[in-house]
Amino acid sequence: MTGYVVTANRLDDGEVVYLTADRNWSVSLSDSEVLASKEDALQLVSWSEEPEQMKDIVGPYEMEVDAGPNGEIIPLGQREIIRAKGPTVHPHFGKQAGRNG
Amino acid sequence: MYRYDEFDRTIVDERVKQFRGQVARRVSGDLTEEQFRPLRLMNGLYLQLHAYMLRVAVPYGTLSSKQMRMLAHIARKYDKGYGHFTTRQNIQYNWPKLEEVPDLLADLATVEMHAIQTSGNCIRNVTSDQYAGVAAGEIEDPRVYCEIIRQWSTFHPEFSFLPRKFKIAVTASEDDRAAIRVHDIGIQLVKNAAGETGFRFFVGGGLGRTPVVGPEINSFVKKKDLLSYLEAILRVYNQLGRRDNLYKARIKILVRSVGTGEFAEMVDKEWQFIKDGKYDLPQDEIDRIKAYFAPPAYETLPATDATLKDKIEANADFAAWVKRNVAEHKVPGYGIVNISLKPIGGIPGDATAEQMEVVADLAEKYSFDEVRVTHEQNLVLPDVKKSDLFVVWEALSASDMGTSNLGTITDMISCPGLDYCNLANARSIPVAQRISERFADLSRQHDIGDLKVKISGCINACGHHHVGNIGILGVDKKGQEFYQITLGGSATEDASIGKILGPAFSYDEIVDAVEKVVDVYLEHRAPGEAFLGLVDRVGLDPFKEKLYAAH
Numbered sequence: 001m002t003g004y005v006v007t008a009n010r011l012d013d014g015e016v017v018y019l020t021a022d023r024n025w026s027v028s029l030s031d032s033e034v035l036a037s038k039e040d041a042l043q044l045v046s047w048s049e050e051p052e053q054m055k056d057i058v059g060p061y062e063m064e065v066d067a068g069p070n071g072e073i074i075p076l077g078q079r080e081i082i083r084a085k086g087p088t089v090h091p092h093f094g095k096q097a098g099r100n101g
Numbered sequence: 102m103y104r105y106d107e108f109d110r111t112i113v114d115e116r117v118k119q120f121r122g123q124v125a126r127r128v129s130g131d132l133t134e135e136q137f138r139p140l141r142l143m144n145g146l147y148l149q150l151h152a153y154m155l156r157v158a159v160p161y162g163t164l165s166s167k168q169m170r171m172l173a174h175i176a177r178k179y180d181k182g183y184g185h186f187t188t189r190q191n192i193q194y195n196w197p198k199l200e201e202v203p204d205l206l207a208d209l210a211t212v213e214m215h216a217i218q219t220s221g222n223c224i225r226n227v228t229s230d231q232y233a234g235v236a237a238g239e240i241e242d243p244r245v246y247c248e249i250i251r252q253w254s255t256f257h258p259e260f261s262f263l264p265r266k267f268k269i270a271v272t273a274s275e276d277d278r279a280a281i282r283v284h285d286i287g288i289q290l291v292k293n294a295a296g297e298t299g300f301r302f303f304v305g306g307g308l309g310r311t312p313v314v315g316p317e318i319n320s321f322v323k324k325k326d327l328l329s330y331l332e333a334i335l336r337v338y339n340q341l342g343r344r345d346n347l348y349k350a351r352i353k354i355l356v357r358s359v360g361t362g363e364f365a366e367m368v369d370k371e372w373q374f375i376k377d378g379k380y381d382l383p384q385d386e387i388d389r390i391k392a393y394f395a396p397p398a399y400e401t402l403p404a405t406d407a408t409l410k411d412k413i414e415a416n417a418d419f420a421a422w423v424k425r426n427v428a429e430h431k432v433p434g435y436g437i438v439n440i441s442l443k444p445i446g447g448i449p450g451d452a453t454a455e456q457m458e459v460v461a462d463l464a465e466k467y468s469f470d471e472v473r474v475t476h477e478q479n480l481v482l483p484d485v486k487k488s489d490l491f492v493v494w495e496a497l498s499a500s501d502m503g504t505s506n507l508g509t510i511t512d513m514i515s516c517p518g519l520d521y522c523n524l525a526n527a528r529s530i531p532v533a534q535r536i537s538e539r540f541a542d543l544s545r546q547h548d549i550g551d552l553k554v555k556i557s558g559c560i561n562a563c564g565h566h567h568v569g570n571i572g573i574l575g576v577d578k579k580g581q582e583f584y585q586i587t588l589g590g591s592a593t594e595d596a597s598i599g600k601i602l603g604p605a606f607s608y609d610e611i612v613d614a615v616e617k618v619v620d621v622y623l624e625h626r627a628p629g630e631a632f633l634g635l636v637d638r639v640g641l642d643p644f645k646e647k648l649y650a651a652h
Contacts, residue, residue, distance in 0.1 A: 011128070013198045014152035055130045058148055077580040078527070079519060083150050087520035089448055089530045093181055093196070094151050 002076065003034040003067070004041035006048060007083070008060040016083045016095070017057060019044060025057060027095065029073050029084050034065060102163050102471060103248050103393040105213045112256065113215045120144050121203035128200060143223075144206070145216030149521050152196045156219040157209060161229040161247040161271075162190030162474040166465040169472050171212040173457035179205045184457070186442060186450040188514060188565060189268070190228050190474040191219060195521055217255065222263045224254035224335075230272045230279045231475040234394060235483045237431045240290045240298055242394045243273040246327060249382065249390055253328050260335050264342030265350035267335070268307075275594060280476055282306045282314045282596035283568055285352045286334060293321045300327060304334060304364070305356030308562035312598045313353045318365040324387065326372075329380035333372035337364070397469035397484060402434025406487035421543065422494055422505035427485075436487050438468070440480040440497055441504040441512065445541045446534050449515040450478030452502075459500045467493055477514055479507070509546040510554055510619065511537045514565050518558030518575060519582070525558035527575025527582035528608075532556055535612045540619075549619060552632050555590075568592035570632045571618055572599045573611065584611040586618065588644060589636040597633075602641055603649050614648055621647050 006019035010027075017025035018032035026032065035041045041062035047053065048060035064076040075084045086094015105113070120140070127137040141147075145156040157172070164172075172192055176184045179201050180194040187193055197205055209215055218225055227247040234242040250269060254260065260267070272279045273290035281287025287303035300322045306315025322330045334352075341359075343349045356364045413420040428437040440460060443449050452460075464472045464482055467489045473481035480502075485493055497503035506512045513536065516522065518529030533556055540546055555569030559576075566572035572587035583605035590599030606614045621644050626635050 009148055011134075012200055014148050016151060051130070051133060054134055058134050078577075078582055079150070079525075082519055082528075086151060087530075088528065089520050089534070 003036055003065055004038055004062045005029070005032040005034055005065050005073065006041055006044045006060055007032075007063050007080075008048065008057040011056050011058055014058075019048065019060075029065075029075065032065075032073060034067075034073060035062075038062060102165060103160070103244075103390070109213070110210075113210045113213070113217070116144070116215065116217055117203060117206045117210055120206060124199060124203055139221070142220040143217070144202075145219035146197075146199075146202055147220065147523075149195070149517075149523050150519075151521070153199055153202070154521065155194045155197050155202060155205065155216055156187070156189075157192050157194070157214060157216050158219050158226040159191050159214075159474050160251055161227055161233070161244045162231055162476075163233075163244060164472045164474065165212075166461040166470050166472070168212045168214055169457050169461035169464065171209065171214065173454040173461070175205055175208060176454040176457065178208075183451055183453045185448075185517065186452065186474050186478050186480070188476045188478065188516075188563065189219075189226055190231075190476055191226055192474070193517075195517075220266075221261075222265050222267075223261050224250075224257065224263075224267045224269065227251055227254070228268070228270045228279055228284075228476060230274055230277075231473040231481045232278060232428065232437055232483070233273070233473075234396065235430050235432075235435075235437055236274050236276075237429050238274060239431070240273045240292060242391075243271040243288075243290055245387065245391045245394050246288070246290070246300075247271050248393070249327065249387070250331065253331070260339060263335070263339055264344045265347070265352075267338075267352070269331075277592075277594040277596070278475075280565070280568065280592035280596075282594075283308055283312070283565070283592060284315065286331070287315050291321065297323070299323050300330075302330065302334075304368075305353040305361075306596075307351055307353045308565060308567050309351070310348055310560050310562075311351075311353060311357075312562070312567035313357065314596045314598060315353070316356070316361040318356075318361060318368065325382050325384070326376060327382050329375045329378070330368070330372055332375055332380050333368045336371050337367050341367075396432075397471075399432045399435065399484070400486070402432075402486065402488075404433040406434065409487045409490055412491045416491075418498075418505070419491060419494055421547065422503060423490060425505040425509070425547070426507045427490060430484070432484075434487055436485050436490060438482040438485045438490070438493060439475075439507045440482065440502050441506055442479050442502065443506055443512050443537065444501045444504050445506075445511060446538045447501070448530050449513050449533050452480075456500050456502060459496060459502070463493055463496055477512065479512070505543060506546055508551045508553070510540050510549055510552045511546055512553075513537070514553075514555040514569070516557050516564035518556075518564075522558060522563075524561055525575065526560075526577035527558050527584065529556045529558040529564055529573075529575060532573060532575070532584065532608070532611055536615055539612050539616060549623065550631070552619070552622075553592075554615070565592060566590070567598045568596065569599060570636075571615060573615070576605055578605070582608045584608070584614075586611075586614060586648075588618065588641060589633060591633055595633070600641060603645055617647050618644055 021033040303315035468482035557564035587599030
């Protein structure tokens with residue numbers, strides 16, 4: 001079943017971040033809060049666009065996700081897959097670098 | 102090459118200081134992102150998918166060894182050890198941190214470089230022929246006029262908020278290596294019947310959503326009128342270019358909507374107000390700038406070099422490289438060395454800090470301290486003695502920059518695509534890498550001959566796909582990457598826009614499709630017939646048959 005996550009880029013280094021249930025920004029998609037409807041996600045995007053939140057992030061928007069077999073959050077679409085990992089042509093750069101060790 | 106005067110130095114230093122303050126205010130929350138965004142863009146700083154991207158200007162693609170070493174230093178200190186040379190002859194860094202960018206720009210300023218006007222709706226870095234000053238048959242070094250245009254356009258108060266970005270290219274050769282016909286303004290140095298040198302103006306060319314080969318609006322503008330004529334074009338555009346629709350804002354749309362003749366008349370009318378006035382370009386100013394581009398102290402050498410001949414006979418790889426990558430120089434005994442940034446399976450235009458340093462050392466030792474960046478994402482050592490070619494090739498080969506593929510199918514232009522770019526719909530780089538690997542065999546490449554493949558990851562066409570002999574455009578179909586092929590495009594003096602072959606191919610199919618296009622070319626070409634010649638002669642049908650017959 002698909003859901004929605006609010007995402008943005010971190011101000012200081014542009015790193016992709018996701019909005020968590022306790023209203024923090026995490027670099028890990030697995031920490032994000034999955035919202036059932038697009039309306040709920042858009043409300044949180046509006047909240048994210050408040051000056052107070054925008055001190056640390058840039059360009060929040062909602063993205064679609066799916067649930068994996070073990071409940072993991074899977075981004076939908078090539079763009080979000082690449083944002084969640086890093087450039088496919090540089091497996092040692094971006095978020096995927098940390099995962100690989 | 103050009104050296105900063107006190108004005109250049111002051112404006113660049115002040116801009117760094119100003120941007121440092123702007124970044125500090127953004128970080129402290131005094132500036133909102135909405136307020137800060139146009140300020141960072143004016144300094145070449147974009148936000149891409151994973152990080153910020155900084156585009157650094159390389160004016161008309163010319164660098165000294167010292168500057169190249171600084172680019173390497175920046176790659177190492179502020180990035181992840183590499184940079185990406187672009188179709189605007191610039192370099193982009195993919196991973197700088199916002200708070201470090203002012204320090205990065207301060208380092209750049211120490212070697213007379215900056216990122217000013219590499220973004221935003223202003224006149225961008227003026228590009229030129231990578232063989233400027235060394236090409237046989239060239240009228241004059243076009244970089245003299247590029248530099249004059251740079252000085253005129255830098256912080257031009259009237260043209261800082263144009264309807265859209267504005268790109269100018271200048272060349273002085275009949276062979277167009279600067280793609281001038283697909284620029285907002287393309288300028289060609291020409292001689293008139295009286296033997297005077299002046300400028301031929303093409304206006305309203307461009308790629309993107311609406312690809313257009315720029316029409317000529319004036320066949321001869323006198324040297325002294327260069328700036329007043331440019332000013333007149335920009336004034337007409339600034340006043341009448343559309344600001345209501347991003348996709349219709351470029352000058353090409355204006356030229357098309359009013360018609361070339363009418364547009365030329367409008368420019369002429371505007372020109373009459375400012376001609377023979379303060380925008381006149383005095384000969385002594387031309388001479389002053391020209392002195393910066395004076396030819397280096399060439400030795401008097403025989404046209405052929407005996408040691409070179411021996412090396413060519415003894416080493417087939419070197420011979421292939423000389424044949425493919427070394428171009429004729431205007432001075433006997435010298436050659437123009439093209440450094441391929443397209444190793445097989447590599448990322449087009451990427452160079453590591455170590456590679457940049459190798460190039461800087463070679464330029465210092467063997468090429469009068471100068472390097473050029475090409476719009477096809479390669480580098481050039483413009484002035485290498487033929488007797489030094491072998492040692493230069495050995496050094497380049499040892500650093501994976503000696504591939505003898507200039508102008509072949511593996512010498513592709515590729516935009517960063519969806520691996521980095523916020524605007525992209527599909528990946529470009531891995532498609533380029535897979536095509537490169539498919540055609541890895543150099544003898545096969547040399548047998549195919551000249552063939553320009555250009556790949557863009559979206560319709561903005563940063564990868565110039567419209568003017569590729571084979572163009573590849575990445576599109577998004579319900580979240581999946583697909584690739585449309587165009588055939589018959591050209592960015593040279595015979596500029597043309599490629600025609601769409603048919604339905605797009607999936608990521609998995611696209612390399613096979615390109616190979617089939619090449620197969621049709623090899624099957625049907627007459628002896629010596631270029632790819633464009635065949636497409637002109639037989640049209641798209643044989644290609645369509647081969648690619649779509651089974652579908």
